[in-house]
Structures are given as structure tokens and as C-alpha cells.
Amino acid sequence: MQCMMNLHFGMHLRRVSTTSTMLAAALLCIPGCSSNKSPPVDLAKVHHFEAQGYPAPHEFDTSESEDVRLINGLPERLVWCRPLESGVHPLLIYMPGQGQNAHAFEPGRHALAQAGYVVMSWQPLPEDEMPSGQSNQNGWQGQRYAAPLLQKRSELLRQLHADLLKSQGKGDQQLQGVNLSQIGLIGFDLGAYTVAHAAGEAVSGTEAVLAPSPFKAYIVISPYASFEQGAFDTRYKGMSAPLLTLTSDSDVDPNGGIPAAYLRTAPFGNMPAGNKYMLVMRGARHATLGEQSEAEDGHTPFEDGHDKNQGKSGERRGQDGRGGKGRSKGSRSGDVASGDKTAGDSGRSPTTTAMQRTALTTVSIAFLDAYLLDDTLAHQWLQSQAGKWLSPIGDWRSK
DSSP: OOEEOOOOOOOOOSSOOTTOGGGGOOOEEOTTOOTTSOOOOOHHHHHHHHHTSOOOSOOBOEEEEEEEEEETTEEEEEEEEEESSSSOEEEEEEEOOTTOOTTOSHHHHHHHHHTTOEEEEEOSSGGGGSOHHHHTGGGHHHHTTSHHHHHHHHHHHHHHHHHHHHHHHTTOGGGTTEEEEEEEEEEETHHHHHHHHHTTOOOTTOOOSSSSOSOOEEEEESOOOOGGGOOHHHHTTTOOSOEEEEEETTOOOTTSSSSOGGGGGHHHHHSOSSSEEEEEESSOOHHHHTTOOTTTTTSOOOOOOOOTTSSSSEEEOOTTOOOSBOOOOOOTTOSOOSOOTTTTSGGGSHHHHHHHHHHHHHHHHHHHHHHHSOOHHHHHHHHHTHHHHHTTTEEEEEO
């Protein structure tokens, strides 16, 4: 007995197509499918929600590739996702969470590339890829947030940036069409900690290695905030750059690193005002925010319906089969889980999870368009429309 789900539905442009193939991609269930499975995603509801959001001006097809670079003598694996469109595009460096490698956050990375960004995913330390269930033994999981390791990741980030500049100057093919004067940093969980440090968080036992910072905008997904790293009222005062925080009222680390979800909001609350935004979603799990499966997040695995053939290498085409610019039909929500074991909770239903992931990516694109591309429409949307659009799933704050 098996359920199959095809959840590829179109990102909208400034005008939403009324003939979107999303609505045709309904849940297909073989007769006899178990009655205890969670309900299917309400595609019409998710599509309607997405269509009312930020109208991203681009929707390119994307490609993915991988290379290995020596950074401070260490072989660092970089996964690149880029728009199949000629021209110069800003660079986003994505740093995944603990237990994830550089292929993590795949639907989100492709959505950002569809919007016109070159996305480079990178896990600085190989040991950070160790699954959290293993790394939590003997308190090892908590050690990943220790000041010496944070300092090491930050130094590697500095050296990576220097290597990219040097390599582009030598004609590196991987860096053709990449605007290294417009770089954004994005991180989830452990990666968010490094991003926040680069943005100016003063962590006890560390020093800033990127001052002045070469990065123009920062997104922290599930920020790390522990009383052990310094007083909240002082340690975020140096974070003056544009920054977006994404979290939820259920964003608790399943391994105990963050015992209370409200701690994730402490960085935003103590940063200086000016170009700061925060989305606090209702009921979104830590795994949902990082596009993990529940198995990765330390919960019971569920059937995720993920298309394993997409985005691993080569070109990710739209359903029209064309390369280059076109309408790729991958939704901003990614490949949505069809069997969340807690589907009885409306805040964690498959439909709500799809809306949450759509919101996360859509808000990120609007923020990056505003602060990397200086797009007037994106600035206006963040300030005057985002809160209303997000109200069904969370609370939007700005200062």
C-alpha cells in the first residue's frame, strides 16, 4: 500500500497564471491506502496563499553543480545552485544546520536561484555534518556551539570570501556572472550562529574576523541564543546591518540546545533598530524551518514524498522542458511532506507546513531583493504588505 504525491506547483510571477499546472498535480492515492495517513495537502489553499504574497519579478530555470576548494588547507565542498540566465547575479552563501551537509535546504536554494541569485551552500567543518542523534552523545552536540569552534567557522568564512575574490580575478569559471560586491549570508541552526557572528553578534570568547563585513544582508533561520554566550542586552548591539530572523513559537531544538522557543526571538529584540525584520510562525517545527525531515530533526520519520531525482546535478527544468529563462514549476514550499505524524494539530498539518515553507522562502526573496538589489517594490512590500499576508500563519515584526 502506498501513497504518491506530486507537489510541484508554480511560483507566481507578477501575474499568476490561471492555468497553472499546480492544480492538476493532485494527490494520487492507490486504492486501499491506509486510513491513518494524514490528509493530503490542500493545493488550492496553498496556491491561493502563495499568489497573494510578494510578486517576485524573476523565475528562472536553475542548475546545480559541486566543487571542492582548499580553504586554509582544508578541502571544502561547495554546492552551487544558479539561474540559467546570462548576466551578473548576487551571491548568497547558505550555511546549513548541524547534521546537514552542503546539499541541505534544496527546495529553498532552488527557489532563491529561480529568483535570480547564485546560491552557494557550504558546511564549514566536516564534523558538523554528523547527525544530531549521534553528536548528542556525551554532550557533544552542545560542544558544536562552543566559542572556539564558532571562531574557527568565522575564520573559514573570511578565508572563503578571500578565495572567491582571488579566484574570480583569475577567471574561475564557477564564478563567472557572480557579483561578489553584493553578497548575502543565510544560515539555519548552527549555520545561523555563524551568520549572526558575521553580522556582529559579540559572543564571549570570540573576536570579529570580518570587520568591516563584506556582506550586505543576513538571514538567520532558527537563531541560536543561550545565556552562556553573554548578556542579551549587550551582545547584539553591534548588529546594525539589514537582517531577517525566521523562527516559530515551536522552534525548540529536539536535542535540547534551545529549551524554550522564545529564546530564538532574543537576538531580534536586542538588535539596534533599522532594517530588521522577524517572522514568528505558529506551530512550525525546527525541522520545517530548515527543510529537514522529522528523522533529521530527531522525531519519528515520516513519508516526505521528496523527488530524489531533482536538483542533484545538472539542469532543473520547468515543465515546459526549456532551458534558460522559463517557468519552472517548483513551488516555493518545496516538496511537501504528505504524512506528518502530528497532522491532527492544525499548526502542523501538511497544508500548513506547505504554507509555512512558502512563507519562509517568499519573505527571504523579498528581503534579499530589497537589500541586495535595492528594489523599491520589495521595500514597500516588506513594510506595508508582509504582515497582512503572513497573518494566517504567523506574526511579522519590523523595526
